Amino acid sequence: MAIAPLSARNTGSCSNCNLRNLCVPAGMSPDELIQLEGLVATKRHICQGDALFRAGISFQSLYAVRAGCFKTSMYGEESRSQVIGFQIPGDLLGLDGLTDAKHHVDAIALVDSEVCAIPYARITQISKECPSLQLQLNRIMSCEIIKDHGVMMLLGSMQAKERLATFLLNFSERFKCLGHSPTEFKLHMSREDIGSYLGLKIETISRTLTNLQTDELISVKGKHINILNLVGLKGLIDR
């Protein structure tokens, strides 16, 4: 948990953010974007391993990931825990906090990361003059629900190989949207985290990864993934 460099002194304007088409302002007109001036109050650096927030603490802001990678985990009774998701730039954190003004998951930085804090009070305030912001928040939350349903389907109906293929293809797609390579990327989370997310034990993750490599669908070097056969990988799922 080293000290992250405090580089960004961006004032927090969405208008000139390179993530504006993937983040909260997505689909909003330049006129509307101006109304969003002052939406983002502060930027925060989170060092690898540190928590952006934890389950139980009071919810104040949503967080848009600007750089880095996070995992969110929830906790049940008696030592039960579950990784709920992984967030990369453009993703929003904290949407589970609006119910009772408390966070329900831990958000942990998997690498040194940067977020834009968006105070919820400011969202509701700006929404009054800019209804499309509120509509956009509704869309984002609805989208979150759809994504969760996808994970439920993965966990409820897929076997290990299919789950891992889906997982890799999901990251491939998301990195592609960010302008990165869809076939070569680094997964910052541990096998433990992947296992928890996919409802599998780490040994199964290891074995299945080796398995996909043997099939020449991917190549794995530690946390580095190289997708050798995107079509073949997709074929594992539709089967």
Place this chain on the structure above:
Amino acid sequence: MAIAPLSARNTGSCSNCNLRNLCVPAGMSPDELIQLEGLVATKRHICQGDALFRAGISFQSLYAVRAGCFKTSMYGEESRSQVIGFQIPGDLLGLDGLTDAKHHVDAIALVDSEVCAIPYARITQISKECPSLQLQLNRIMSCEIIKDHGVMMLLGSMQAKERLATFLLNFSERFKCLGHSPTEFKLHMSREDIGSYLGLKIETISRTLTNLQTDELISVKGKHINILNLVGLKGLIDR
């Protein structure tokens, strides 16, 4: 699929609905409740087996369940399907439609049911004068996300017996909130549906149910469940 009796000629006012503390108006003051007059446009009867809406069709309204029971299911590539949830009175249907104005799941009535249709356009319109409606919608969506996370934990980290116990306790709690018995109730969905929802095959559902009965934690007579030992059932999960 018989014709359901058209009994309710309620005009659609939330103020005198007996579900107002469990449904959209929950937590709103009497003053605010008056502003909600005209929120509900129409009531609809849905016969057992019929769809309230289907994945892919255009989204217009949210639906509050007034009576009966629904299941929602999503579909993946090639014959894959997954039951996403079960809705009983007070629950809201259609929250996944706000992203792209399309539904993403099928909502099927498991018994003859009744819903209040709440046009989304009207929600956004009323929200302008009544910001607490918008806040309430945000809370509801956030709550939906939290509930989905709970299912993800169930699917990702519990074994068959724990999943079924959680499932039964969840219904017990929800029926209790509706003023029904928390220990005796009818589950209208098939074993197939329960299995899909819990990520298990129907044979496993059957066996596990028998198993819980042998342990004298529940008693099962077809779709009728009687929880004999609530504490014992809870004990299966915390372990």
Place this chain on the structure above:
DNA sequence: ACTCTAAATTGACTAAAATCAATTATTCGA
């Protein structure tokens, strides 16, 4: 009430993933 059909249960067996255990890589800090 009766019949036909669909749903649920039960048993025997198989397959998938978990567990246990040992080894090999990585990572991080001195």
Place this chain on the structure above:
DNA sequence: TCGAATAATTGATTTTAGTCAATTTAGAGT
């Protein structure tokens, strides 16, 4: 750069849930 600690891989074995198959039970429609 080295060495301890942690993470990941691989193998052997067990456990759990899935599959296949046969009954039994429950429901819908006449």
